[in-house]
Amino acid sequence: MSQTFRQLLKQLIDVPDETIDVFEGYGVKKSAHKNEMVFAADSAPFSKLFFLEKGLLRAYRIIDGEDISFYFFTPGEFAVDYESYLRESTSQLFFEAVLDSAYLEFDKADINFLYQEYPKFERVGRLMAEKAYLSATERVKQFQAAPLGARYQKLLERAPELFQQVPQYHIASYLGVKPQSLSRLRAKLLGKIY
Amino acid sequence: MSQTFRQLLKQLIDVPDETIDVFEGYGVKKSAHKNEMVFAADSAPFSKLFFLEKGLLRAYRIIDGEDISFYFFTPGEFAVDYESYLRESTSQLFFEAVLDSAYLEFDKADINFLYQEYPKFERVGRLMAEKAYLSATERVKQFQAAPLGARYQKLLERAPELFQQVPQYHIASYLGVKPQSLSRLRAKLLGKIY
DNA sequence: CCTACTTCTTCACCTAGGTGAATGAAAAGA
DNA sequence: TCTTTTCATTCACCTAGGTGAAGAAGTAGG
Numbered sequence A, B: 001m002s003q004t005f006r007q008l009l010k011q012l013i014d015v016p017d018e019t020i021d022v023f024e025g026y027g028v029k030k031s032a033h034k035n036e037m038v039f040a041a042d043s044a045p046f047s048k049l050f051f052l053e054k055g056l057l058r059a060y061r062i063i064d065g066e067d068i069s070f071y072f073f074t075p076g077e078f079a080v081d082y083e084s085y086l087r088e089s090t091s092q093l094f095f096e097a098v099l100d101s102a103y104l105e106f107d108k109a110d111i112n113f114l115y116q117e118y119p120k121f122e123r124v125g126r127l128m129a130e131k132a133y134l135s136a137t138e139r140v141k142q143f144q145a146a147p148l149g150a151r152y153q154k155l156l157e158r159a160p161e162l163f164q165q166v167p168q169y170h171i172a173s174y175l176g177v178k179p180q181s182l183s184r185l186r187a188k189l190l191g192k193i194y
Numbered sequence C: 001c002c003t004a005c006t007t008c009t010t011c012a013c014c015t016a017g018g019t020g021a022a023t024g025a026a027a028a029g030a
Numbered sequence D: 001t002c003t004t005t006t007c008a009t010t011c012a013c014c015t016a017g018g019t020g021a022a023g024a025a026g027t028a029g030g
Helices: A003-012 A017-025 A082-087 A108-117 A119-145 A148-158 A168-175 A179-189 B003-012 B017-025 B082-087 B108-117 B119-145 B148-158 B168-175 B179-189
Strands: A028-032 A037-039 A048-054 A057-063 A066-073 A094-097 A101-107 B028-032 B037-039 B048-054 B057-063 B066-073 B093-097 B101-107
Touching: A003 A017, A003 A048, A003 A119, A017 A119, A037 A048, A048 A108, A057 A168, A057 B119, A066 A168, A066 B119, A082 B119, A101 A108, A108 A119, A119 A148, A119 B057, A119 B066, A119 B082, A119 B119, A148 A168, A148 A179, A168 A179, B003 B017, B003 B048, B003 B119, B017 B119, B037 B048, B048 B108, B057 B168, B066 B168, B101 B108, B108 B119, B119 B148, B148 B168, B148 B179, B168 B179
Parallel strands: none
Antiparallel strands: A028 A101, A037 A094, A048 A101, A057 A066, A057 A094, B028 B101, B037 B093, B048 B101, B057 B066, B057 B093
16 A cells, blocks of 8 residues: 555645545556656546646646646646536646656546545545645736746745756746746846846 | 525535535624625634625735735625635735625634534535636636736626626726726727727 | 715836747757 | 757847826715
């Protein structure tokens, strides 16, 4: 039995060990190499739940032909297209491994079974959703009132390792600008003028 | 016993009537007049949950001295500063009634009690958080890739009544721009040039 | 009824970010 | 190793949005 899952999950949410063990029993261990696609948006709803144990996953959309990074998942996070998962709508999100990664894959049907059989398990779902919500609202707040420079600094504080691991044009789209604009900002921060 | 609560909640989430009844028993009916403050950010964590039955609530932050509208709550929605509520951090959000409003006020302590006593009640919390998450990510997506005009049209589709009820400078800050820019956009949409 | 305040609009000007192209460096492949 | 592709940078130019000020219209209060 993997200790990683339990350790990471306990950092995230406070649930009894037995609940975690039952949960893990339904997960399938998987791995993906750098640049490998983990899930590709298609006509089917997203009906999985990925728990990242190692590596780095990137979720992105294609909007007007452009690759827009929606989120970077680090170990200990659940990767899911919640919109598609909850509404059973067509998924628009692609998930790729940015680094060699290891993750547990859960089936939505199993998750729903767990919700029914173990009402206490609802808590895991609630805390997961609440955490995802916090991160999303923080970004909304930043887009409403923080200029690019401030959003960049925030990301640098929250996940400095990203800047070593992810191409800058992905970070640019995550921040809502073009690669050239991010490059220009970095030049300005270095005191260069051009 | 109010039918409004049950009706609105059933539209939102699928839970048994008994659960709803137990829930409602812990709510305190309140009302607020137009422009009245419902909750003011202060040093204490936000430990309430408002369920709006009638009217319109606006949540906003003061960022660099500016009033930034975070969200407009319409009947059937739960209004809460989730960030403060979950992290027990100081609340930065103000809630005011934009129109004469009626709402149920719940105490966090009671909610937590319900979570403990009635594990099935966790489902209400999970679905609430999931719904809040969806709306937040939709906005992130728009800020990443949609220009002001598209964000404006989306809001117009989703909540046209807002435009009759809320001053435009509040809508502007919700969309992440200054009132003058929204005014300029509206002029452009009307085919005017200036 | 008149005044004061609020809200929206318009303007001239400025800055931030987008666009398209060119360059160079680094990484990947043959 | 040589070649090709990928990525970041820089540039000139353009457009979207911010700034500060002024004015018009509506609304609330005395």
